Amino acid sequence: MSWVIAIGIALLVIAYLAMELATNEDKGMNLRSYIKAYKKSLLFICIFFIPLIVISGIIYYTFL
Secondary structure: OHHHHHHHHHHHHHHHHHHHHHHHHHOOOOHHHHHHHHHHHHHHHHHHHHHHHHHHHHHHHHOO
16 A cells, blocks of 8 residues: 555656746746646656666665
C-alpha cells in the first residue's frame, strides 16, 4: 500500500513541477500557450528527471 501512496505523491510532484515550469515560461499569455508550455515542461521532466530518480533509487537500494 505504501508503494501506491509513493507513486501517487511522485505523480503529483511531477505535475506540480511541470506547472511551475510552464508558469515561468508562459509569462502571462493565454490558456493555449500555457497548455503548450505545460506539455513541453512535462516532457522535459519525464525525459530528464524520472531516469535520474530511478537511477538514484537503484543506487540507494543496492547499498541498503
